[in-house]
Amino acid sequence: MNFASDNAAGIAPEILAGIARANDGKVLAYGRDPWTKEIEGRLAEMFEREVAVFLVATGTAANAIAIAHLTPPWGAVLCHEDSHIATDECGAPEFFGGGIKLITMPGKAGKIAPSELRKALERDWAAPHHVTPSVLSVSQATEAGTIYRPRELCELAEMVRPHGIAIHMDGARLGNALARMNVSPADATWRAGVDVLSFGATKGGALACEAIIFFDPARARHMPERRKRAGHLVSKHRFVAAQLAAYCGDGLWLRLARHANDMADRLSARLYKAGVPPIWPVEANEVFVALPTHMDERLRSAGAIYGQWRTNGEDLGLARDTRLVRLVTSFATTAAEVDSFTAILDAGC
C-alpha cells in the first residue's frame, strides 16, 4: 500500500523491454542514433506538427532548462504558488535561469485563477527597475491532481499573449490529464497556447525520461548547448529515446495513465463512502483528503505509505484533528492495494 508518489513505482514492463531491445550493437553517442531520430519523428506525428525535442533524465531538469530558455535573467515566471517549479525543485529554475524570479499566484485546487493572473499582469513591471514577466508556467495535471481544460488554458493564454509572455507546461503527469479528457495531445498543448512542454514519462512508467518539446523549433536554437552544459545530455542517449518510444508507442502512455486514474477514482469513491471525501476534484492520479488523526494513525500502523500535504496559501478550512494527506496512484497500483487501504478505513468506523 504505497501511495507516496507515482515515482515509487518501478518501470513498466513494456518500457524495460524497450530498453533491452535498444541494447543491440554500437551506435554513436549523444543522440546521433536511430532510436533518437525515430522518437523525434514519432512525437512530431503525435503532436501533429514539427517539434524540437530534447530528452533529459529528470522532470526538474526538463522544467528548469525549458524555462531558462524562454526567459532572460531579468525575466519573471508567473506560476501557481503550489507549483512544482516553485516549491519542489530547490530553486532549479532560478539557478538555470541565471537568477530569474518566480512570481507565484494563489488559486483554488492548484489551478491559476484568471483573476489572479490579471492582477499579476497589472502590477508595475516597468524596466529596468522591475523584472519583466516572460513566462507563464502551468502544471498539467496540477499539483492538486486537477486538470486545466483546453478552453481554460486558452483563456490564460489570451491574457498573457499581448504581453509577449511565453507559456510553459509542466506535463510531468500530462498522460493522466489526457487520459481523463477526450482531447488530442495537440489540442491540450500548442493549440491551447503552450509554447514549450515538459513531457514527462518517468512518473508514467519510464525509468528516467522526460522530453522538452518546443512547438516552434526555431525557438529551440542553442538548446543543445544549454542542455550539454547542464550535464543533461545523456551519452548513451538511445536508452532514453527507447524509453520514450515504448511509452508513446501503441498508446501505452495513455493506457498506463488511464489505469492510474482508474485507481484514483476507485480510491476516491471508497473515501467518499468512508465519509472522508477528497477535498479537490479527483481528475488525475492524485487524491487529497483530510484524514481524521486516528484514521491517519491507523492506516500508517497498518503499513500504508503516503505523505502529508501542505499548501502555501489556500485556506482549506480543514476540521480540527484532521491531517491533509496525498495519495498517489500509478500504473503499478492494483485494485487490491486500494481495497486493502480502504478496508482499514472502514474497519475503524
Place this chain on the structure above:
Amino acid sequence: MNFASDNAAGIAPEILAGIARANDGKVLAYGRDPWTKEIEGRLAEMFEREVAVFLVATGTAANAIAIAHLTPPWGAVLCHEDSHIATDECGAPEFFGGGIKLITMPGKAGKIAPSELRKALERDWAAPHHVTPSVLSVSQATEAGTIYRPRELCELAEMVRPHGIAIHMDGARLGNALARMNVSPADATWRAGVDVLSFGATKGGALACEAIIFFDPARARHMPERRKRAGHLVSKHRFVAAQLAAYCGDGLWLRLARHANDMADRLSARLYKAGVPPIWPVEANEVFVALPTHMDERLRSAGAIYGQWRTNGEDLGLARDTRLVRLVTSFATTAAEVDSFTAILDAGC
C-alpha cells in the same frame, strides 16, 4: 517642487567639500588609502564594536552583495512583499546569489508582521527538495516610510534565530529612522539582532556611497573577492570613503536626516489640514497619500513632481477617484517648497 525621490537631490555641500579635500596627492588605489582606513575606524566607533566595512556605489549593490554573502544558492530570503530588494532591483539579489529565492510576506505599512513571518517559517522547507530560509531582510525605514522599533526587530530576530537565519537590514534610509527614534546606531542594528547592514549615504546626501557593514567581521571572509568580481570595488576608493567620512563626521548624517524628516512632518501636517491625511504613519521622510484625481492633476500641472505608488498586496481600501502617490523629502527640501506644494492643494478646495 520635486518630491519624486531623495535621489533627486544633489550632494550635500559638506560631502562635496569632503571629496574635494580628499583630492590631494597620490595614494594607493582600491582602498589601501588613509581615508578608507579612517572611515573604517569611525564606523567601528559609531557602532560600538569591531566591524568589517565594504564601500560600494549603489544601494542595490550593497543589498545584493550583502545578501549573496549570507546565503548559499539554495537559500531563501524572507522579506516584505513591497521591499526594495523584492520589487525595485530587477532581480539583483537573485543574480548575485546564484539563483536564490526571495520569499515575500505581506504586512501593513511596509512592515513584516510577526504573524506572517511565523507562517513563513512554518512552511515545509525540508531539503533537498525545498530551498532553505537563510536570511531575513528588513528595510529601515521601510518602503512605506515607517520604522521598526528595536523591540520589533528583536521580536523578529527571536523568531528566526532558532532557524539559523541571518538578519540583513536595508538601511538606505537608516539616518531617517535613527533621527526619528532616540536610539544609538548600535541599538538600532546589531543589538536588535542585525548581522549585516546596508548603510546608505546616497539618499541622505552623498554622491554615490553605501557601506556594507558586517557586525561579525569573521563572517565577511571573502567579501573582497565577491565585491571585486561584481565590479564594485571603486579604484579611486578614497573618494567613496571621503563621502562617508563627511557624512558620518560631526553628526552630519543625522542632521540631514532630521531636516528631511521635518519637511515630511510639515508636509504631512498640511495634508491633514487639506483633508488628505497620509495613509501610513509618517515616520521618516516619505509621505503617502491618496490624492483625489483632480488634486493630483492640479498639482502636476502646477509643476509638482512625484510618483504614483502601488503596493503588491496590501488592500488599502482607497476611495474611488483617488490616486496613491508618494512624496519624498530630502536634506535639500525647503520649507518654501513644501508650502508652495500645499498652497496649490488649498487653493483648489
Place this chain on the structure above:
Amino acid sequence: MNFASDNAAGIAPEILAGIARANDGKVLAYGRDPWTKEIEGRLAEMFEREVAVFLVATGTAANAIAIAHLTPPWGAVLCHEDSHIATDECGAPEFFGGGIKLITMPGKAGKIAPSELRKALERDWAAPHHVTPSVLSVSQATEAGTIYRPRELCELAEMVRPHGIAIHMDGARLGNALARMNVSPADATWRAGVDVLSFGATKGGALACEAIIFFDPARARHMPERRKRAGHLVSKHRFVAAQLAAYCGDGLWLRLARHANDMADRLSARLYKAGVPPIWPVEANEVFVALPTHMDERLRSAGAIYGQWRTNGEDLGLARDTRLVRLVTSFATTAAEVDSFTAILDAGC
C-alpha cells in the same frame, strides 16, 4: 568496427539484469530505497573508508557538481589543457561554479607535468584582483589514454596541498586505469591525495550512472541541495543505484575494463606491425595514431567508425599527410572487430 567512443557500446548484460532485478515493488523515491543504501555501503567497503556518495546520470554532471562544491565562485580549477572538463563539457564547470575559471596547463600525453603545475602555482594569485586556485582536477585515465601512477598523483598532491587546493579526479575511465595497474581503489584515489572522485560507470558498461564520491563526508554538506537544484536527483533512484551495484559487484567493473584494455592492446600491437604505432603509451582503452591519409580513407570507406583528434597545445610533430585519430575500445569490443580493422590496414600496404 565502431571505435568512436566507449559510449557507443550498449549496456553490459549484467548491469541490464541488475536494473531488471531492481524493478520489483514500490519503494520511496529520490534515494530513500534499499538499493541506494546498499551501494553506499558497498562503495565504502571498496574504498576502505567512510564516503559520501551522490549518484547522477552523466559524467559532465558528476564533474561539474563535484567541482562546484569544492570551489567558491572566485576560485580557479587547475587542469590539463586537453581535459574533458576544459574542452568537452561546454562550460559546465563554469556554469555550476557560478563563473569559476579553469586554468589550463600543457603536459605531454594528457598528463599534467609537475613543472607546469609549479609554474601555475607560482603565478600572482593575490586576492581580490585575482581568482584563487581552489581545485586541481586530474583525469584517470587521461584524455590521451594514459595513466597517473599513485606516486605521480602524490607528487602533484604534495605541490598543491600547502596552497589549500583540493584534488578532484575525473574517473570516467577509472576502471581502465585500475585494471592496468596493480593497485587498490583506495591507493589510486584518496591515499594518493584525491578528495573527490567522479567515479564513472557509463563508459564502463552502465546505462547512465556516475557516482560523485567524497572521501571526507563532512565536505559533502549541502551536496543534496546542489544536486537537486541541478536537476540531477533521479527520482526512481533505485535504478541508478542498481546499475552501480551490478557494476561494482563481484569485480565486474574491473573485468569489463580489463577486456577493453586488452582490446586496446591488441589494436595497438597490430598498429605497430602495420607501421603506424600509437603516438602515446596505450595504458587504458584508447589508442591514438597518426594515420596516413590514404589509410584513414580506406578504413572509413570500409565502414570503420572513429573520430579525428586534436590537441590544444601539444606539438606532436606529426608527419604531413597524416591524420591523428582516436580509437576507443570498450567492454563490447570483440577481437574480431579489432582484427577486421587491422586487416584493412594490412591489406592496403
Place this chain on the structure above:
Amino acid sequence: MNFASDNAAGIAPEILAGIARANDGKVLAYGRDPWTKEIEGRLAEMFEREVAVFLVATGTAANAIAIAHLTPPWGAVLCHEDSHIATDECGAPEFFGGGIKLITMPGKAGKIAPSELRKALERDWAAPHHVTPSVLSVSQATEAGTIYRPRELCELAEMVRPHGIAIHMDGARLGNALARMNVSPADATWRAGVDVLSFGATKGGALACEAIIFFDPARARHMPERRKRAGHLVSKHRFVAAQLAAYCGDGLWLRLARHANDMADRLSARLYKAGVPPIWPVEANEVFVALPTHMDERLRSAGAIYGQWRTNGEDLGLARDTRLVRLVTSFATTAAEVDSFTAILDAGC
C-alpha cells in the same frame, strides 16, 4: 614619486568642477536628467555615429557587463593572456556572463598576435560539446602599454568576422592610445571593427566613470536591465554624466592623456640613459623595465612607489638579478617627479 598606477592620482580639477556644477537643484534620478542626455549626444558626435551609452562606476563593471551582453553563457571570449579581463578582475566576466569561458592567447608586448588568433579560431569548437567563441576582446592601450594601430585591429577584425564574433575593446586607457596616434575616436574603434567599447575616464582623471558604448544601438537592447540588476545604475546619475561631460568637453581627455604620455616618454628617455631601457615600446603611459635588484631597492628606500610585474606566458629573457617593474604615469604626474625618480637611478651608478 608614485608610479603605482594611474588610479593613484586624484580627480582632474576640471572634472571636480564639473561635478560641482551639476550639483544644482533637483533632477530625476537614474539617468533621466539633462546631464545624461547631454553626454549621450556629445559621445555620438565624438564617435561620429549614433551610439547607445551606459555609464558605470568601474572599469571592471564596464568590461564584464559589456562582454556578458555580447555572449551567451556557452560562449567564449578570446583575449590576451595578460589582459585585464583575464587576470585582474577576479572572474567578473565569468560571473556576469553566467559561466562563460575566457580563452587566452599569448602575444608579445600585450598584443594579440594574428597567428595566435588564427590558431585559436581553428580549434575544434563544434557545439554542443564545446563552447563557441563569441567575443574577441582587445585592450587599447594594452596592459603592456602598447597600442594597436587601426590597421592591426582591422586585421584581427577580418579574421573573426566570418565566425560571427563580436569585438569588444577595453578602453580603460583609450585616451592614452588616441593621444599617441593621429586618428579620430571613430577610426580607432568602430571603423576598425569594434562593436562595443569600454570607454574609461577614471584612469584618465575622473572620480569614477566609465562608459559602455554600443556602436550599434540595437545590440544594446535590455542593457538597462542588465546594468540595473548588476547594481551598476548609479542613482544620482547626473554626477557620473557630469564627469564624462567634463572629461570629453573641450578635448580635456586628450590633453590629460597627452600629458601622461609625455611623462612616460620622459621617464623612458631617462631610463635609456641610465642603461635600463624599457622592455616594451612606450606607447601610452606605462613603462616596463627590468631593474637590477640594487636599483629597485635604492628606489624603494628613497620612497618611490611602483609595482612589480609578472606576465603569464611571455618569456622575456630577463637578466638575473633584475626585477620587472611597471611605472605608470598619469595626468597628475609632474616632470619633477620623473626627474627625482631618475636622479636616484643615476646617483646609484
